[in-house]
Structure formats: structure tokens, C-alpha cells
Amino acid sequence: xxxxxxxxxxxxxxxxxxxxxxxxxxxxxxxxxxxxxxxxxxxxxxxxxxxxxxxxxxxxxxxxxxxxxxxxxxxxxxxxxxxxxxxxxxxxxxxxxxxxxxxxxxxxxxxxxxxxxxxxxxxxxxxxxxxxxxxx
Numbered sequence: 191x192x193x194x195x196x197x198x199x200x201x202x203x204x205x206x207x208x209x210x211x212x213x214x215x216x217x218x219x220x221x222x223x224x225x226x227x228x229x230x231x232x233x234x235x236x237x238x239x240x241x242x243x244x245x246x247x248x249x250x251x252x253x254x255x256x257x258x259x260x261x262x263x264x265x266x267x268x269x270x271x272x273x274x275x276x277x278x279x280x281x282x283x284x285x286x287x288x289x290x291x292x293x294x295x296x297x298x299x300x301x302x303x304x305x306x307x308x309x310x311x312x313x314x315x316x317x318x319x320x321x322x323x324x325x326x
Contacts, residue, residue, distance in 0.1 A: 215286045239263075243271050249301055249311055253282070 239247065247254075247262065254262070258278065265271050283291045304311045 212287050215280065215283075240268055240271075243268070243275075246275055250278070250297070253297075254278075 243262075247259075251259075262271065262274050265274060279291055279294045280286070282293050284293055301311055
């Protein structure tokens with residue numbers, strides 16, 4: 191009986207390590223999100239969105255909640271928006287224990303396919319997109 195307990199010991203030693211890296215990754219994501227959200231409210235002359243941020247907002251619009259959209263737009267500095275984007279993808283990573291973010295990779299592959307097939311990812315009729323979001 192003792193031999194079997196010792197045999198399974200290495201597996202149980204690895205489990206907490208995976209759990210720790212998982213928790214660490216989530217903690218980093220939460221801290222990035224808190225840093226981005228805790229920004230002071232922008233003034234009337236807040237910096238306009240950089241092209242990369244405007245494109246990201248267009249491309250991920252259907253994944254964003256309304257609250258996330260408002261928070262992202264309220265951020266005044268590009269570095270805060272960059273942190274928000276990273277936190278956004280980290281929080282949606284289906285397998286945080288792996289090095290790659292499968293959801294982000296799949297999303298980017300589908301965007302590339304849509305651009306190739308349609309030339310753009312923008313919806314011509316935004317009303318249909320809004321109605322789809324309201325049914326979710």
C-alpha cells in the first residue's frame with residue numbers, strides 16, 4: 191500500500207504548480223484590468239483613439255460587453271488601452287495554463303478569413319449587429 195502512495199506522489203506535486211501558474215496568470219490579468227480601470231475620468235480633450243485601438247474596437251466589438259466598451263473608451267492614454275487589450279484577452283483565455291491563447295488565435299484567424307473573403311470585417315448594417323447583441 192505504501193508503494194502505491196509513493197508512486198502517485200509526483201503527480202500530486204505537479205498539480206499545485208499548475209494551479210499556482212494558473213492563479214498567477216489570472217492575478218496578472220486582474221491587476222492589468224484594475225490598472226486600466228482605475229484611471230481617472232478623461233477630460234473633454236481626451237486623446238483620440240490610435241488607429242490600432244480603433245481597429246481593435248471594431249474587430250472585437252461583438253465580444254465586448256457594454257461596460258468594457260465604456261471603460262476602454264474612458265481611458266485616456268495609449269498605454270492604458272494597451273493594458274486593457276491584454277487584460278481583455280487574458281480574461282477570456284480558455285486554457286490559461288498553456289502559453290497560447292486559443293480564443294485569441296481563433297478570433298484572429300477568423301478575422302483574416304473574413305477580410306480575405308469580404309475585404310472588411312465591418313458590418314454595413316450596424317442595426318442588425320446591435321439587435322444580435324441584445325438577444326444574447
